[in-house]
Amino acid sequence: MSQLLKQVRVVDPSSQTDQIADVLITDGIVAAVEDAIADYPANATISEGTGLILAPGLVDLYSHSGEPGFEERETLKTLMQAAAAGGFTRVAILPDTAPALDHLASIAWLHDQSKAVSSMPSMASMLSMPSLQPWAALTLDVKAQQLTELSELATASIAGFADGKPLQNLMMVRRLLEYLHPFGKPIMLWAWNRELAGNGVMREGSDSIQIGLPGIPAIAETAALSELLECIEAIGTPVHLMRISTARGVELIRNAKERGLPITASTPWMHLLLNTQMIASYDPNLRLDPPLGTPADQAALIDAVQQGVIDAIAIDHSPYTYEEKTVPFAEAPPGAIGLELALPLLWHRFVESGLWTAIELWSALSTRPAICLQQKPPTLAISPAGTPAIAQPVEMILFNPQQCWIANPQSLKSSASNTPWLNQEIRGQVVKMWR
Secondary structure: OEEEEEEEEEEEHHHOEEEEEEEEEEOOEEEEEEOOOOOOOOOOEEEEOOOOEEEEOEEEEEEOOOOOOOOOOOOHHHHHHHHHHOOEEEEEEOOOOOOOOOOHHHHHHHHHHHHHHHOOHHHOOOOOOOEEEEEEEOEOOOOOOOEOOHHHHOOOOOOEEEOOOOOOOHHHHHHHHHHHHHHOOOEEEOOOOHHHHOOOOEEOOHHHHHHOOOEEOOHHHHHHHHHHHHHHHHHOOOEEEOOOOOHHHHHHHHHHHHOOOOEEEEEEOHHHHOOHHHHHHOOHHHOOOOOOOOHHHHHHHHHHHHHOOOOEEEOOOOOOOHHHHOOOHHHOOOOOOOOOOHHHHHHHHHHOOOOOOHHHHHHHHHHHHHHHOOOOOOOOOEOOOOOEOOOOEOOEEEEEEEEEEEOOOOOOOOOOOOOOOOOOEEEEEEEEEEO
């Protein structure tokens, strides 16, 4: 079965391709990319691609699933539908489900359920479903004082090891890094000092004073990050640093990379678009963990992503029910959804404005997140000459940056709608996915 996309914009970071071309797709494989394709199968479906973008599928480093345990927030089915609608062909799931992803049985259950969702007859007319890749938990109990069976979990099909919550016991962190080093699996840690964060609900500074909400100092991140980087330098185990949100954190990571430390880092997508000034609305959907940064933090993160100091943009999709989020700002649980919203909003903020190139955005959302996971990045397999380098199955999406839609409970594929963009017009939508 063949499909010819005529005059589509082809974006592929792996080959540094950004061009207008005809693309022939045969049996899920990019068979030809040329300025104009005249020789194609007689039964090929021909589609006009003008104004559309054909690019590799997106890769999310970490998001939360409601199921198992919190199905009223989100099920695996709606999570996968939301990811597909947002262009994500791979989503790594944090282990904070109930039961947690801390045993082989829970890991196997998640894989079985996600495959069952993908094979549902009701999915046949929809976008292809993404693959879900669970992070295996590092610790068993809420206080993070007891380790999981790490060597046993390392044999499972996992994205790597993470908790999604900060580990406060530095001796445990040291032992974890020493013990996990031989396994060669990705390790993801969140540098965050809960004592310094205290009862704060937004980033400390002039905005928190004017708005009248208790602040969290930037050192809640940077003090913990400094300690963690010292451990990494001493032990040498590669670590991915999640949820970087401060300008000083960017500086520490830049210096650590210059010293050759084996680290990668990511920042949540909303921290690139918003800052503390927006919290004057008291919208509980702006309560995040870590909190939104100051304008200076935001500017530093934007530059760091473009320069590659921050390797990847993560979604950290965090669904909550209407009742959970419809409370005063300081009482709201931290987190917002984002799988369906990130690509269009980031595209218009950074690519259409000319601040980033399309390749830079796609690298941060697709190529580099896969590398952080020690995986082969999605690619269209285009050679520098513009022809397929090798025939291989593809993970790719077709994105219409001008298609408008309203982000409301009726249009969102996620069963949650906790987002500051609720009931607003969004420009940009994924119209097809191959996986």
